[in-house]
Amino acid sequence: xxxxxxxxxTAAFLWAAAPSPDVPLGDPVYPxxxxxxxxxxxxxxxxxxxxxxxxxxxxxxxxxxxxxxDGSLKLSRVEKENLAYFRAEFSFExxxxxxxxxxxxxxxxxxxxxxxQDYLAVDLGFRDxxxxxxxxxxxxxxxxxxxxxxxDVRGMLAFMNRIEVSSEANTDKVYWMxxxxxxxxxxxxxxxxxxxxxxxxxxxxxxGVFFENRLFSAELGVxxxxxxxxxxxxxxxxxxxxxxxxxxxxxDFWKVHYTQSIGILKGERYLDKYMFAHRLEFHxxxxxxxxxxxxxxxxxxxxxxxxxxxxxxxxxxxxxxIYGIPFIPYYFSQHFNGDRDNMTLSMDFSARPxxxxxxxxxxxxxxxxxxLSFFDDQWSNKWAATLGGHYxxxxxxxxxxxxxxxxxxxxxxxxxxxxxxxxxxxxxxSLGTSVGPDGDEVYVDLNFKPSRRISLDLSGRNQRQGVGxxxxxxxxxxxxxxxxxxxxxxxxxxxxxxxxxxxxLEITRLLNIRIAAEQAFLGSNSLTLSATVDAYx
Numbered sequence: 269x270x271x272x273x274x275x276x277x278t279a280a281f282l283w284a285a286a287p288s289p290d291v292p293l294g295d296p297v298y299p300x301x302x303x304x305x306x307x308x309x310x311x312x313x314x315x316x317x318x319x320x321x322x323x324x325x326x327x328x329x330x331x332x333x334x335x336x337x338d339g340s341l342k343l344s345r346v347e348k349e350n351l352a353y354f355r356a357e358f359s360f361e362x363x364x365x366x367x368x369x370x371x372x373x374x375x376x377x378x379x380x381x382x383x384x385q386d387y388l389a390v391d392l393g394f395r396d397x398x399x400x401x402x403x404x405x406x407x408x409x410x411x412x413x414x415x416x417x418x419x420d421v422r423g424m425l426a427f428m429n430r431i432e433v434s435s436e437a438n439t440d441k442v443y444w445m446x447x448x449x450x451x452x453x454x455x456x457x458x459x460x461x462x463x464x465x466x467x468x469x470x471x472x473x474x475x476g477v478f479f480e481n482r483l484f485s486a487e488l489g490v491x492x493x494x495x496x497x498x499x500x501x502x503x504x505x506x507x508x509x510x511x512x513x514x515x516x517x518x519x520d521f522w523k524v525h526y527t528q529s530i531g532i533l534k535g536e537r538y539l540d541k542y543m544f545a546h547r548l549e550f551h552x553x554x555x556x557x558x559x560x561x562x563x564x565x566x567x568x569x570x571x572x573x574x575x576x577x578x579x580x581x582x583x584x585x586x587x588x589x590i591y592g593i594p595f596i597p598y599y600f601s602q603h604f605n606g607d608r609d610n611m612t613l614s615m616d617f618s619a620r621p622x623x624x625x626x627x628x629x630x631x632x633x634x635x636x637x638x639x640l641s642f643f644d645d646q647w648s649n650k651w652a653a654t655l656g657g658h659y660x661x662x663x664x665x666x667x668x669x670x671x672x673x674x675x676x677x678x679x680x681x682x683x684x685x686x687x688x689x690x691x692x693x694x695x696x697x698s699l700g701t702s703v704g705p706d707g708d709e710v711y712v713d714l715n716f717k718p719s720r721r722i723s724l725d726l727s728g729r730n731q732r733q734g735v736g737x738x739x740x741x742x743x744x745x746x747x748x749x750x751x752x753x754x755x756x757x758x759x760x761x762x763x764x765x766x767x768x769x770x771x772x773l774e775i776t777r778l779l780n781i782r783i784a785a786e787q788a789f790l791g792s793n794s795l796t797l798s799a800t801v802d803a804y805x
Contacts, residue, residue: 287425289427292492303660304347313551316496317518317549319491330365360373390415394803410434415430417429425477431472432471433469437467450695451696453695455470474492476488487515488514490513491512497626498654502701503630503631504612505699512532548561564602565699568584580687610686613632614633625658677708678705679705682698704733713726714726721773729764731765732762766789768785783798
């Protein structure tokens with residue numbers, strides 16, 4: 269066995285290709301690439317299985333550059349500015365695609381050998397923010413030092429990390445001393461040992477080592493995942509939680525992209541919790557994409573589930589390799605394991621029916637009696653859906669776009685009667701959307717960019733959330749005495765309507781200023797103002 273394993277590892281490295289770190293979620297290159305695909309019909313793959321590697325992004329930027337240079341791609345002035353900017357940011361990866369491309373990346377320190385075999389970049393930044401809350405006259409200030417490294421070793425192994433150390437001070441005492449129990453949220457430190465305080469500090473990071481050969485790429489790291497075309501609310505994996513420990517494999521064949529991830533989740537302190545997730549993304553004709561996802565969650569018994577269910581009488585669980593076998597649907601492997609884990613299925617689809625227009629949908633199935641009873645009022649028909657559209661206006665100079673999205677989450681979605689061990693969350697936050705259970709949201713955003721350095725957003729949202737009934741919270745557990753039927757927003761409803769204005773100004777490449785305001789008209793009925801200064805080296 270050891271000889272066979274050694275042979276496989278040696279063969280994998282001998283067949284190795286140049287690896288590349290992933291681009292963190294939230295990087296502005298993602299919406300720019302989506303804009304190029306939608307507005308200009310570029311065939312850009314794997315954009316909805318994020319994060320994407322820097323090498324993959326460089327290939328897409330190189331394709332756009334070549335098409336713009338030969339005249340087949342008519343970019344607006346702002347798009348040309350963005351393309352030049354991102355080509356500079358990814359110039360190390362572009363060098364292998366365009367040997368004459370200059371190296372234009374700027375870091376606090378970098379090393380790059382002539383053979384592209386060794387590479388190291390070091391970055392550092394500081395972010396300072398202030399917020400004002402009109403509902404109580406309170407305010408907070410926060411500061412964050414962040415930095416990281418990224419590099420390649422002999423063209424065989426890539427690595428990256430990004431570390432953030434933050435502190436926050438509020439005018440009111442709103443922070444209780446953290447007990448470091450993940451179910452209560454991401455851990456933090458307070459400046460007192462007891463009681464409510466007004467200051468806290470915390471740290472977080474993402475990191476990874478990356479390997480690639482001609483068949484697949486692999487990552488061992490701590491990072492976030494976001495799957496599907498949903499732009500405001502993603503239902504399966506949204507990437508809105510703190511990072512999770514990951515072992516990720518990806519491969520491409522024909523017009524299909526496959527990714528398989530094994531994740532370490534954080535639930536009750538001292539108890540293990542695991543996530544297995546895989547996604548097939550299909551690239552169809554005429555710019556259409558379709559995705560199928562399965563996510564499975566289970567862990568050690570936290571003894572907070574429905575004790576009347578005989579299935580809840582389990583103890584400690586281990587990492588089950590059966591779920592790590594590629595291309596085997598969890599629906600079958602879960603039955604093989606005794607049908608004792610929380611499995612979800614979701615599907616998504618996006619299309620470009622007209623130049624500049626993208627329409628998309630996501631459907632999330634947490635549980636279902638049968639396809640024929642999908643819209644029945646049985647409590648165990650747990651589903652959610654997102655429908656959206658994004659239109660990029662055909663401008664020659666400035667960029668203008670309009671996004672509209674609706675999300676609907678039925679009662680009991682993301683819950684599980686085994687309790688925290690199988691609950692669809694990490695560090696107390698839903699792995700999917702924060703809307704619901706038993707809630708919906710309409711979101712609209714108008715974005716205007718007069719230049720690459722200036723971006724303005726006017727947004728509006730209307731969110732409804734059921735309160736006070738079983739099935740309204742992700743922590744709810746359906747007991748035998750609870751009703752067997754459900755009704756969407758059938759009880760008390762908390763409604764929030766808000767208008768928001770955001771402005772982002774890049775003074776220089778090293779200095780960004782962001783200003784935001786949101787006025788809520790129902791619910792909290794308050795004004796929130798924020799300002800952020802981001803200095804980056």
